[in-house]
Amino acid sequence: MRDYGTIQGYLETVMEQIRWKRARPVVARELEQHLTDQRDAFVREGKPRDEAERLAVEDMGDPVEVGAALDAIHRPRPQWGLLGLTLVLALAGAVLRAVFCEISGGVNAGHIAVPARALASLGLGTAALLGMYFLDVSRLVRHARAVYIGALAAGLLTLFHFPHVGNCAYYTRYVVLFYPVAYALALYRFRGKGWKGFLLAVLSGVPLAAVCCLAPSMTGLLILLFSGLALTLCAAGGDWFGVGRWKGACAALAVPAVLLTGLISRGYLNSFRQRLAIALHPEMDPLNKGYLGGMLQSFWQDVPPLRQYGSVGAAVHAGARVRIYTDSAGMPGNTMPHYYSSDFLPASMAVLWGWLPLLLMLAALAVLLVWLLVKGLRQSCLPGRLVVLAVVVTLAVQTLLAAALNFGFVLFSAGLPLVVGNLQTVVDLALIGLALSVFRGASIAREEPEKPLRQRKRLRIRVEYQ
Amino acid sequence: MELDKSLVSGSMPLLVLKLLEGGDLYGYQMIEELRKRSEDAFRLKAGTLYPLLHGLEEKGLVTAQERRAENGKTRRYYHLTDRGRDALREKEDAWNTYARAVGRVLKGGVSLA
Known part of the structure; x- marks a missing residue:
């Protein structure tokens, strides 16, 4: 007894x-x-x-x-709604990748998402989603430093020891999508450490940004910068560093301001302005590289809301046009495809079926992101809130860049989350699973107490006069 | 005089929220504070307090954070949220209305006028 x-x-x-x-x-x-x-x-x-x-x-x-x-x-809070919406979107994405592989004629299978690959990515992604969903996020929080070092090591490993495609470290582009979450967890280490903690928090983003630059993955870098700013502001809002809310927030905003000033002083602003002007008016590109953007912008001029069933001829004609091929120089002269870029799958879909299905898909994705964000900001436990925010910013920046790209504003390459790219879908599903695990375990989420600052040991020398 | 438990249990969320209005407290402090302020009338069992606190946290009326107490030990401090403050106002109003009504009945008895 x-x-x-x-x-x-x-x-x-x-x-x-x-x-x-x-x-x-x-x-x-x-x-x-x-x-x-x-x-x-x-x-x-x-x-x-x-x-x-x-x-x-x-x-x-x-x-x-x-x-x-x-x-x-204290019961787990199942996230059926979010899980269902995520899986429906992922399934739609897999079907689209398979369908557009057929439409594009299966050219150059090495680069086209073949149906088997699309299905395999859906299966693997679902496993990643559920694996992360049942993960205890508090363990990740407790081992934040190990997660950060692991993420950095994975980036460096894929950077130097894995294959490069077209001068880009292929797998590093996907590893860096986890960096915002690793950074969110790293922020946890600096709780209550004052200005020193704030400075260390900012500096801890530098190695991650360096991996993005070396890959090079400008999309990854942009995601890291935006998420870094959002996370630091969120942490400062909760007075995470112990320097005061307003002071922390101002310091968080000062970091990108200093960064921008540095870039402007080195003349990067002009090149960015030029790039932006070309993205808006691709025909102005003096190097004649605006072909891709111009072609994409011209697509949208005659895309109906919904292509009528029966107008197969038009659809097939459009289908032929939606094979968006680009060569390394983006020149229109070379009519033979070098590769089919699945980044343009949303544009292809709109041209073939009309813009309404694409709009519905984007709306569903927006609902998912807003749902995640609202639930995330309601979390009482700050580490959980930061993890969800990191996931949402990662997916939101991907979505915005992908939408811009598909509408012909070619600034950065990005795939629409859960729709474009097999490996990217797996990564995105894993990230969403991580956010859902925060919600699932919300009733037992706990913030660890601040560790007392180490007492400085002082050596006292006493001189006695006799 | 020992109070009827049913009289106390319904007003526990109100009392706990009211205690937290004065500042962040951990469970043990709340029980001690409640005992002192009620002049030993309310001797809340800790086994009743923690499910109540966790329920209030679930509803977003309080948040909790582990901090080091003055004695150097880690304790879970509860903090009243803005939603909790609103809920406290509502519960106070409801309680005052109820207390006035009970008071009127007890003082005046039945009025046939």
Whole structure:
């Protein structure tokens, strides 16, 4: 028979009533703190330790009733709605990749998403989504430094030891999509560390940005910069660094301002302005590289909301046009395709079926992102909030850049999340799974206490005169 | 005089929110504070308090954060949120209305006028 008279026995009985195993240590910790406080108070009143412990346990109430009450509160929160929407979008993406592989005639299978690959990515992505969904995010938070070093090491490994395609580190482009989450977790290490912590938080983004530049993945860099700003602002808003909310927020905004000033002083602003002007008016490109953007912009002039069933001829004609081929120089002269870029799958879809299906898909993606963001910002636990924010910014920047690209504003290459790219779909599903695991475990999410700053050891030399 | 438990249990969320209005507290402090402020009338069992606190946290009326207490030990401090402050106002109003009504009945008895 269990001895309810001891703290240990009492806690074990309470824990047995709680069905969610992950919640048990979290709840037990708080109850144990209370029981030891109460026991110590009785000891201070002059009671023997054993009796004090027994009285403290008695004071707590029936362990079965307490456990049952806590069990009713601490249950995993299933995220069926978000899971369903994510999987529907991923399934639609896989079907589209398979369909457009057929339309494009299966040319150059090395670069085209063949149906089997699309299905395999859906299966692998679903496994990644569910794997992350059932993951205990608090473990990642506890091992934030290891996650950061691991992410950096993975980036460097793929950068130097994995194949490069067209002077780009192919796999690094996907590894860097995890960097915002790694950065969000890294921020956790600097809680309550003051300005030194803030500076270290900013500096910890530099190695990650360096990997993006070396890949090179400008999309990854842009995602990292935007998410870095959003995460630092969010952390400063919660006075994470302990320097004051407004001071922290101003400092967070000062970082990109300094960065921009540095870039302007080095003359990068003019080149960016030129690039932006060409993106808006591709025909103005003096090097005649605006062909791709011009072609894409011309697509949209005669795309109907919905292509009528039966106008197969028009669709086939359009289908032929939607094979968006680019060569390394983006020149129109070379009519033979060098490769089919699946980044343009949304534009292809609109030209073939009309812009309404694409609009619906973009709307569904927007609903998913807003849903994630709203739920994420409601999280009471800051590390969870930061992880969700990192995921949302990553997906949102991808979506915006992909939409711009497909409308003919060729600034950065990016695939529409869950739709374009097999490997990218797997990564995006894993990221969404991570965000959902934050929501699933929200009732037991806990922020670790701040570690006390180490006392500086001072060597005191005392000189005695005799 | 020992209070009827049913009288106390319904007003516990109000009392806990009111305690937190004065500042962040951890569970043990809340029980002690409640006992002192009620002049030993309310002796809340910790086993009742924690499910109540976790329920309030679930509803977003309070948030909790682990901090080091003055004695150097880690304790889970509860903090009243803006939503919690609004809920407290509502509960206070409801309680005052209820108390006035009960008071009128107890003082005046039945009026046939």
